[in-house]
Amino acid sequence: MAAEARLDLGRRWRLGMVEAIWGEHKSADQIAAIVAAMHQAGELALVTRIDAGKAEAVARELPDLPLVFHASARGLSCPAPPPADPGQGRVTIVSGGTSDLTVASEAQLALACHGVAADLVIDVGVAGLHRLLDQLEHLNQARVLIACAGMEGALPTVLAGLVPQPVIGVPVSVGYGVSTGGMAALHGMLASCAPGLTVVNIDNGYGAAMAALRILKGGNSPPESEML
Amino acid sequence: MAAEARLDLGRRWRLGMVEAIWGEHKSADQIAAIVAAMHQAGELALVTRIDAGKAEAVARELPDLPLVFHASARGLSCPAPPPADPGQGRVTIVSGGTSDLTVASEAQLALACHGVAADLVIDVGVAGLHRLLDQLEHLNQARVLIACAGMEGALPTVLAGLVPQPVIGVPVSVGYGVSTGGMAALHGMLASCAPGLTVVNIDNGYGAAMAALRILKGGNSPPESEML
Amino acid sequence: MAAEARLDLGRRWRLGMVEAIWGEHKSADQIAAIVAAMHQAGELALVTRIDAGKAEAVARELPDLPLVFHASARGLSCPAPPPADPGQGRVTIVSGGTSDLTVASEAQLALACHGVAADLVIDVGVAGLHRLLDQLEHLNQARVLIACAGMEGALPTVLAGLVPQPVIGVPVSVGYGVSTGGMAALHGMLASCAPGLTVVNIDNGYGAAMAALRILKGGNSPPESEML
């Protein structure tokens, strides 16, 4: 039963992205083994969906590695993300409420791990429209916008009707009744009457970040030296 | 097998509403029999969900009755609705696009049958927000607002965040993919982050009108003389 | 990552409603910060979906604030709700069983926070119809009715066939099998054959209360002095 993990170390070369380690369904042992292998290979490791307890267990197994836990994003990186490269363009992440913060922070962390600066603008839900309109000038200066929303998920629709930039919607699994699990928000974003809004899976802050990165990179297969 | 229809003629006395005849799953024969019975009983009859062809067939069976077909609402009334009673308060019906017009018109017709004036404000979808904001002062003068929307159904949410009146959302079954059949709009309205928005079944313009009527009537069991 | 919450303090002025703080997906820290900010701004704060443990944690962080925990409604207010203003009209909240009590109490508390009196009539499920019929005269004196029901959710349908007032249905997430999570009750209320019944999201007692408030207020943008 000697099944060994096969890391996709070519991903950085091929896609310009590090492979994220999805922590939710893995044990601390499994995570530690993968992080150690990536560190050994000279790669930044990013673990998503990992709570504080499991992160500590990983740290105990890897006492000599430069692990950093990012609490609001439920993420672990090894080492800390590099300084942002201002030449890459700016991403702005907006969210409808405090409850969406974890997902928005995961997107911010994933971009940071690739040297991209991203700022958060929260509590701009559409039930109090003026809060969003007040931020419009600021939002218009981003190269790409990521909009996180739970409940009915109308924020990305309204936003994409106001600005010409790429807008990536991230449905968030907060809510109850028909919005439990984020399906109402997901369907609302997909059904949007605003033209050119794209969507990722529910709670997939990491995926939205990688979509933004693909846009920023401009489509040229990046030489390795540009990264991290 | 002699099963006779039992009309709920007490509904007008009990609830202050005429019983609408849902035309979709009934034959022209069945509809004609019910309309004739209501006319006989001195009641206005309103048939909803009836297309022009079936309406003509009903008219051929009842050549002496004052039937009126309302094309944009897919409705048939007998006789024509009474003149509006200005003392009842005004209802405003808004919709996101031309495709929602049938449902909005059904609501308007159902209110007219009870002597209530209602005006339509269409094409105020949230992907071009200024069209809605331009109408705000007008909307604010209604006693009750009915908001019809398909696709992601965000219009009632945005509206209910802007005005203090009762807002009744009507999901509309236009759309494709995840919005086919109106479920995305329905769930979006139910999951709304705007406080106090209520919802009726998909395409239920008649139901929204009756809900508005309940609000206008003020909760006193109306004496018969007030109606029609 | 310095993302600050943006309170919608204009909501009371715009809509005549206080912004409720949805406690379920927020930490005690996040809730305490928002409650403190609202208190600072002179606003009554209402936290919904908060259990006794989290409420105590909030209270420990804000020892000097007049917090009140409402156990049966799972709600926290700061300060206690104001005395009811009898001029606003009465709301009656009915429910099918003891299991619906939390949702019914949330609606009652939310109305109390706006100075509106609401009484509860419970255990009037439709499988023992006489219990409902016995209360009919009492129910008929309310200005607005809120009907909470789980299982098949038939109570609002039967009720809206008996009385002419606005009836707001609240599906409740009690039940098992096909009624798990409240979807059977929700669909039953939306599909209702009773005219003019409106519906809010599953378990959304707060939303039903705000809908009732919109009806009571009569559609005139209320001057600030009328509130709380």
Place this chain on the structure above:
Amino acid sequence: MAAEARLDLGRRWRLGMVEAIWGEHKSADQIAAIVAAMHQAGELALVTRIDAGKAEAVARELPDLPLVFHASARGLSCPAPPPADPGQGRVTIVSGGTSDLTVASEAQLALACHGVAADLVIDVGVAGLHRLLDQLEHLNQARVLIACAGMEGALPTVLAGLVPQPVIGVPVSVGYGVSTGGMAALHGMLASCAPGLTVVNIDNGYGAAMAALRILKGGNSPPESEML
């Protein structure tokens, strides 16, 4: 490819029921072949879900057989059903509206094919409760009740709370929006708070009739002579 149909002619002996031929997905040719084989074997044949056009096509292929088309039930029998045997007990079939008539009639026809008398009581929907209460004494005299309802499907729930007999609920696929296809009615009946209500598939009038027959027969494997 010589695949021949295998009739379950033992079913009458084993279960006391004739095998119904479900006409919807079969061609007129296929139906005619089965009816002829059953006639040859001395069995009454009952075809359900067959429209007038297909029934005529079957009749053209079998000019010498005593076929009878039952329009309101969309059924074809060969020969006509036998006279009712009053000793078997009475079944009463109730329905909420004219739109449920086809399903109710299918149940009535299927019982008639087994010599059981069944009467129809229609238009007793729960939004006008008095219509149902007026029939209560009559309903109480049946040995088994079959209740057909579309929309929210509350009729069987209310009925089973009023009478002690077996009540079999049949959801009907009339309705729109959330009740399209009958799922809201089905779930409403299954989730019912009334004790001891049983349910069959949507539109399954035939199945409800056979369930009633099982109850009437009393559980003794019937000798052949008792049937038809």
Place this chain on the structure above:
Amino acid sequence: MAAEARLDLGRRWRLGMVEAIWGEHKSADQIAAIVAAMHQAGELALVTRIDAGKAEAVARELPDLPLVFHASARGLSCPAPPPADPGQGRVTIVSGGTSDLTVASEAQLALACHGVAADLVIDVGVAGLHRLLDQLEHLNQARVLIACAGMEGALPTVLAGLVPQPVIGVPVSVGYGVSTGGMAALHGMLASCAPGLTVVNIDNGYGAAMAALRILKGGNSPPESEML
């Protein structure tokens, strides 16, 4: 907020059934209050869906009452069920596997509370058909059959094809993947090709028992003296 529970004590007189108290969403306090009230009124009380811990808590609050906890049925009765009345006919409850035992036992207990004897035949799943066929003669002697099954839920279908008695299917929420929660079993039973199978909600052993009771009672409103 003085909302008192309204017991439906007329149910026994009206329907010949005691009102079961659904224990899942109620606190021990709420349950104890209802049991005490029923005891006071001279009624047997049956609490379903109650685990050992909550049952003990109820017992501590009502030390003087003759409470009996039925572990395999997750049920609590006060007092113990009466001796079975052999004149009422026998019910046989079959199940596909050990995992369905709780639901089957709930049905057995609910019948016992009404003086009806019911025996259990378990582990007769359709993947080993001979186990079911071996029991056929025994099953054929029951007046009513209740068949509990999870997974694909085929047991009631096969059974109803073999015997002429009433068969009531109870889907059970054991299983994983597509059978999680019992929906595959429920749909399989409703879609059954066996004629006259009826179905109750998932895990609703109590409901199946009450349906069997309605059949056994024969449709005559029972005089009170016949019960318990």
Place this chain on the structure above:
Amino acid sequence: MAAEARLDLGRRWRLGMVEAIWGEHKSADQIAAIVAAMHQAGELALVTRIDAGKAEAVARELPDLPLVFHASARGLSCPAPPPADPGQGRVTIVSGGTSDLTVASEAQLALACHGVAADLVIDVGVAGLHRLLDQLEHLNQARVLIACAGMEGALPTVLAGLVPQPVIGVPVSVGYGVSTGGMAALHGMLASCAPGLTVVNIDNGYGAAMAALRILKGGNSPPESEML
């Protein structure tokens, strides 16, 4: 906009299967172009889901090609299937009713196109179990069994509990209510308590045939000469 179709002509060499042309969403023009290209390349072409009208239109465009329409399978082949190779082993296809015949025939045709003999055994539904048990000896002689069933889909479950061979379940989209579209049958087969039953998509007779072919071929990449 000159987009040309790219045929996967290597599939026969790689997988030992011809590429089937799914006819449902293609025009007669598109189908004719693909069939001509395959004929040109020396490959047998198999078009599935094509009705008689569209097949005739294709034939009119390709008057010189040896097209054969297979009515009961809704399939078109060019040329006729080769004679069966008895050395490949036998497949038996069973179905619950006449309504499943189209799907069963599609599987039979697809196997014939690869030189595999398959016989049909129909009308062996589980509601009349003896019909299936009577065929058991015959079924036991097949190398692979394909079981097609609509409604509750229990046939493959019962079959796989009786024989040790590979059993491939094909859900069929006949039925109504909860079995509309075949989802109840699909879920029933996936949830089956019989060990080692595998399943393909609803109505996918072609897919079941190719799965059987993979089993018959024995896993050795077949030399081209063995095929057709």
Place this chain on the structure above:
Amino acid sequence: MAAEARLDLGRRWRLGMVEAIWGEHKSADQIAAIVAAMHQAGELALVTRIDAGKAEAVARELPDLPLVFHASARGLSCPAPPPADPGQGRVTIVSGGTSDLTVASEAQLALACHGVAADLVIDVGVAGLHRLLDQLEHLNQARVLIACAGMEGALPTVLAGLVPQPVIGVPVSVGYGVSTGGMAALHGMLASCAPGLTVVNIDNGYGAAMAALRILKGGNSPPESEML
């Protein structure tokens, strides 16, 4: 009932996009009125989801306007799209099969209406992987990729694992059984293990084109002179 359409003519100025007219739920009259108004205002009009019959009806109403019908895209433009501007970058649209061609063509047409060149690469489904790998070098030269796929929808996942550009997945509503309507493809794309894939609604070729346009435009609010 004089409800007039409100065109969002500011959309081109605000977002750099023309407002598409969704033709499916509109009558020829309604479409002609909107096209005429846009022509009057000097805007290119693009009608999507319009079949040949309805397009001809529109043309008959507007004999003097330069209407062009695009058959494979089911689209109507007025006037013809402008010549492509090579400076805007290239978009490549790939699809799994001929059946996806309509959706792919809609995306191509919508880009053409904004002066963007897009080429189609079809029949590169993942069941014959070499067809996709053969095109890799070509695909790598696009600035943005749009991938259309029905059935299981795996094409965008595989593609996004091979190239670093933005990949926009468009689920297509071809398929049967579980893939009917495109939900399996949609969920497959959203659940994708490839990082940074974004998705639009089922069949939404227009939306994917607008998302690509947002990426190409680079986030600067475009001066009007750059368009069309």
Place this chain on the structure above:
Amino acid sequence: MAAEARLDLGRRWRLGMVEAIWGEHKSADQIAAIVAAMHQAGELALVTRIDAGKAEAVARELPDLPLVFHASARGLSCPAPPPADPGQGRVTIVSGGTSDLTVASEAQLALACHGVAADLVIDVGVAGLHRLLDQLEHLNQARVLIACAGMEGALPTVLAGLVPQPVIGVPVSVGYGVSTGGMAALHGMLASCAPGLTVVNIDNGYGAAMAALRILKGGNSPPESEML
């Protein structure tokens, strides 16, 4: 209430498979009783879905039996599986990621209990295609392939397009948002465009193993001496 378990000890003789005991919904007591009975009957017992805690409890009840807990497969066998019989052919189990390991291991263990050797090849997800292509020669040597995948579940599709062997897809319930519970993977595999892929229920490693065993055994009812 003396309901005894009926073991299907004939299954090994009839199907060549031992009956697995599904541990999830059974208590340690119930499991121990069944294991003891099988041991007594001379049969190997395999318990699936059992965690370490419950396994220990079983071991405490059966101190004298040769129980073996298989941690990565969550399985318990009594006694240890027999040595592999090389003559039976080899099965290869592939999986997309470390998170699928439990399901893959369950399949491996179930095969081992029948004397079949199976090797695991993990981390060959389709987002890094080269990892799969690198293993192609190895995979091609198996007699049957089992492919486990969560998320979008594309691995079996890609694999079945590359090799001619039987491929059995096992959807795995890892993932979030639309892939929660494994439905996206299940639907992706059923909707697959690769010909002849078959599927089992979500997480059903045991079922996939039994399907592989049916293929390996070759369809001859095995004499008892060949087993275990």
